[in-house]
Amino acid sequence: MGRAPCCSKVGLHRGPWTAREDSLLISYIQNHGEGNWRSLPKKAGLLRCGKSCRLRWMNYLRPDIKRGNIGPQEEDLIIRLHCLLGNRWSLIAGRLPGRTDNEIKNYWNSHLSKKLKKQGFAIREETPRPKRTATPNYHNKKKNNNNNSKLSETMQSDGAVENAKIYAPKPTRFKPTWSVMEKSESVTEEYEKGSSDASSGTNYDVDLASWSHDDHGGEFDQTAVGFHDATHLDFAADFFMQDESLQRLYDEYSQLLQLEVGANQLAEPLMQ
DNA sequence: AATTAGTACAACCGCGAATCT
């Protein structure tokens, strides 16, 4: 229901974008703004599906996208946020001004996960999306949900988490904090300040290499499980309190989670 | 020089949630 038809089924272009397509899309959005992706291609004179246009704009053409290599401070922040949030790339991207979720996801998959494995950290092969709280429609809906079927396989094949309840925050559409929290005293602001001045020691300048296994008595492996509930956030806190800014970053997320979950819904820890 | 393997990243796909009618 409601799914946009695949491009191939309606004879639309697929694959890499040409310079001409890019310029058509850019000029259309400059004149009319984002949104209405469904009707945009037709109006812009593009033989693409709206979904493809949106993706191209969001991940490549937007003027505020930061090009170039991901720096060590960004890398450090990605790693920490991934420990905290799992594969919630859009949330992570929201903390990295100018970076897209796709870029971070790619960087993680092709670069960081391997790097961390080499360093001896246990990386989740697959982040099971947290089981969603039982909204009235949820269980009655699907049948063959990919993500959830994967999740249940994972759960059942792994005795350690078989009966675990996972904190399941209500999914919300995400807007990058640097655009919606401009006036706040958020960590993002500090990060932006820091990252805009590469020569200064930033608030996130923490030596990852110092996080050896031994430093944490082997407990670090638990980060591979993920921190989907408040109990785990407490545990996570031990690792992320390396400086004040990270504390605030952690607090921010912790607060968000607490707001959503309510005390009686807090899941039991995955590891006990 | 040719082939193979590995890497990086753009793009696609399927899904659920939000929003609209």
Place this chain on the structure above:
DNA sequence: CAGATTCGCGGTTGTACTAAT
């Protein structure tokens, strides 16, 4: 309120490029 539509997310795939053999 229900069904339809749109949007956004995360997993996966395809392919261009580079390094190694």
